[in-house]
Amino acid sequence: MREGEKANVKAFEEAAPVRRPAATGMPAVRLVVADDHPVVRFGVKNMLMSEPGFEIVAEAEDGEEAITQTLEHEPDVLLLDLQMPRLPGLEAMRAIMSKSPRVKIILLTSTISTQQIIEALQIGARGIVLKESVAGDLTESIRAVTSGDYWIGGERVVNLLQALHGLMAKAAAVPERKTFGLTPRELEVVQCIVEGCSNKDIAKQFIISEETVKRHLSNTFDKTGVSTRLELALFAISHKLVAPID
Incomplete structure (x- = not known):
């Protein structure tokens, strides 16, 4: 971690006290937050801990650590950055789904193609949240996926097959740039x-x-x-x- 990032995180931690989930009569949703940027991790963690019903059980700063922490803590939800060092988000998700299919994964990303959304859903993702929309969508997306639905395109999706058909039609109408399989x-x-x-x-x-x-x-x-x-x-x-x- 860069010295500047360390200082920023330390300053944020000192300025913003962590609030524990309030008692709601329901078990808290247990989460692992995986993102290679410490300021993003802290921001997501602080936002969720200020809401009742969420508990952050672990953090990860790369794809391999995301796998390790998820398999060790068995959270209800993994918030996984799509572009992670050491192992990309989609590859980490494949590994996790093969060993712990119960965990619900929400991908966090700055940008994602239609084809990547289709691939992520086929692997087992339950939601995709753009980082620019985290403040407005994250808590609602978590509640959607923990209740059994999906979160795609900024809204709750009940019928995944219908959503996939729509995405595939969109992908066929607008051919994706050929990338030769490069991540x-x-x-x-x-x-x-x-x-x-x-x-x-x-x-x-x-x-x-x-x-x-x-x-x-x-x-x-x-x-x-x-x-x-x-x-x-x-x-x-x-x-x-x-x-x-x-």
């Missing part, structure tokens, strides 16, 4: 390569280790069939995988 984080790394960044620069930008950067590059080379950074940059530009460089 959102791998596409971000490719963008950095095109911009001429070193592994150290990329690691610093995304707050991950250089070993993780090397792993992303190795996966990207395998998926695109290239073997050097230059070939990857040329491949990315020719296939419009990255934003144009000014």
Whole structure:
């Protein structure tokens, strides 16, 4: 964690006391919060703890830790960032669903494609909440999924099959950009390569280790069939995988 982030989190913790869930006659919803940004984790945790009926039992800062904490604490709900270091959110969700299918997973994300929504729901996600809508949607989405429904597109969904049919029709009408199976984080790394960044620069930008950067590059080379950074940059530009460089 960067020094500035540590200071911000410490300042927030000192300024905002944690309130425990009030007694409501019903067991509190037990949650694990998994996001690689500590300020986001604290904000979500503080918001939920200010409401009655929620209990944060653990936190995680990467995909692998999300799996470990979820399997250890067996929460009712896992709030999982889609773009996580070490293991992307969808891959972490696959691992969790194979071992603990009871947990209800709500994905938190800044952006998500229609195809990713379909894939997430097929894996077992119960909800998708955009981070820009967390303040207004999060508590309602948790209550929706714990009652057996889904939360998609900012609203409660009862009939998942009907929602999936609608999403698939939308995906067919607007073809998704071909990404060769690259994850959102791998596409971000490719963008950095095109911009001429070193592994150290990329690691610093995304707050991950250089070993993780090397792993992303190795996966990207395998998926695109290239073997050097230059070939990857040329491949990315020719296939419009990255934003144009000014």
